[in-house]
Amino acid sequence: MKHLSQEEKNENRLYLLIWAAVFVIGALTTLLQAMSRDLSPTWTGVLQLWLRMLPFLVLFLLHNYLMAPLLFRHHRPGAYGLAVFGAVVAFAAAMLLMHTGPDPTMRPPEPPGGPVPRMPGGPPPEMRGGPMPLNPEFLKLVLGIMMLAANLGIKYQFQAARNASRVRELEKENLQQRLDTLRYQINPHFFMNTLNNIHALVDLDPEKAKESIVELSRMMRHILYDAGTPTIPLAQEMEFLRHYVSLMRIRYPDGVEISLDLPEGDGGAQVPPLVFASFVENAFKHGVSYENASFIRIALAVDGGKIIFRCANSRQAPLQQDGSGIGQENVRRRLDLLYGSSYTLHIDQPAGAYELLLVLPAQPAQP
Numbered sequence: 001m002k003h004l005s006q007e008e009k010n011e012n013r014l015y016l017l018i019w020a021a022v023f024v025i026g027a028l029t030t031l032l033q034a035m036s037r038d039l040s041p042t043w044t045g046v047l048q049l050w051l052r053m054l055p056f057l058v059l060f061l062l063h064n065y066l067m068a069p070l071l072f073r074h075h076r077p078g079a080y081g082l083a084v085f086g087a088v089v090a091f092a093a094a095m096l097l098m099h100t101g102p103d104p105t106m107r108p109p110e111p112p113g114g115p116v117p118r119m120p121g122g123p124p125p126e127m128r129g130g131p132m133p134l135n136p137e138f139l140k141l142v143l144g145i146m147m148l149a150a151n152l153g154i155k156y157q158f159q160a161a162r163n164a165s166r167v168r169e170l171e172k173e174n175l176q177q178r179l180d181t182l183r184y185q186i187n188p189h190f191f192m193n194t195l196n197n198i199h200a201l202v203d204l205d206p207e208k209a210k211e212s213i214v215e216l217s218r219m220m221r222h223i224l225y226d227a228g229t230p231t232i233p234l235a236q237e238m239e240f241l242r243h244y245v246s247l248m249r250i251r252y253p254d255g256v257e258i259s260l261d262l263p264e265g266d267g268g269a270q271v272p273p274l275v276f277a278s279f280v281e282n283a284f285k286h287g288v289s290y291e292n293a294s295f296i297r298i299a300l301a302v303d304g305g306k307i308i309f310r311c312a313n314s315r316q317a318p319l320q321q322d323g324s325g326i327g328q329e330n331v332r333r334r335l336d337l338l339y340g341s342s343y344t345l346h347i348d349q350p351a352g353a354y355e356l357l358l359v360l361p362a363q364p365a366q367p
Helices: 006-036 043-072 077-098 136-204 206-226 234-251 277-287 323-339
Strands: 256-261 294-303 306-314 344-348 353-361
Touching: 006 043, 006 136, 043 077, 043 136, 077 136, 136 206, 136 234, 206 234, 234 256, 234 277, 234 294, 277 294, 277 306, 277 323, 277 353, 323 353
Parallel strands: 256 294
Antiparallel strands: 294 306, 306 353, 344 353
């Protein structure tokens, strides 16, 4: 069984409401006309009216569910035109076959003094002083064609809504695929550096290496289970930074100044997973030296609906354009995809330092 989209369901509901209104209004009009002529209202006239309306309903159903799909779904305008022409011809023939002459109850009252006599060689009395009345069957045919045109217009409107909805879904799916691709590029690069750090700790201090493995397991849990969603609570991302910086403190000597300033709460803020990790990783990679004084300063705050992230490190040598910057570059692309122009990323490089400022909305749009 074909699954109907929400737009198709809304379209069918609209048609159902329109036809229900037509039949109900027609019945009420017939009953009120009978009462206005001091006749006892019966359902016989209503049934006769509904019978005369039945060809219109059949024509609509054939056009909406059999002929219109030739144009909208199968893209065969020629076949659609021939089908509509045949249906209109059959509709006109049905109108002629159902024609039983004028309704005697609808005949206008005779003028006082009896019927007006017809003059020899002159027109009938009902034609004097006015235009020739239109053929009722011709009016029904015109009404049927107008009904098909209205049905076509409604279907065009709902088709445009379906196309717009499909485009939005494709854009959302494409955005999610691009974000997933970027995550898969970030994670292997990040894990490679973290495992190298643990390898160094095994030789320096086995006990601390065990502690670092526990830290790494928590970080892996964060990446595997939390990083698969578009956004996570800022508190989870801050916990990840604490584990990462804890590993770095063990690896580097006391001469390296490492500071991490995080707020107590996150104020309900949401951030993309690992949005800060690559910047912090880059700071440790390029900002630490065993020979010279080095520093890593990381600070994060939530203020006025904004997340303010600062990361500064000593700059030991000019940054080289190699594969080491892939994680940071992918973070930039993720920020462009998720925030557009609503975020700020500013980088400054004073003498011997590298300073980064990232300002994000506390509640990003979901991709």
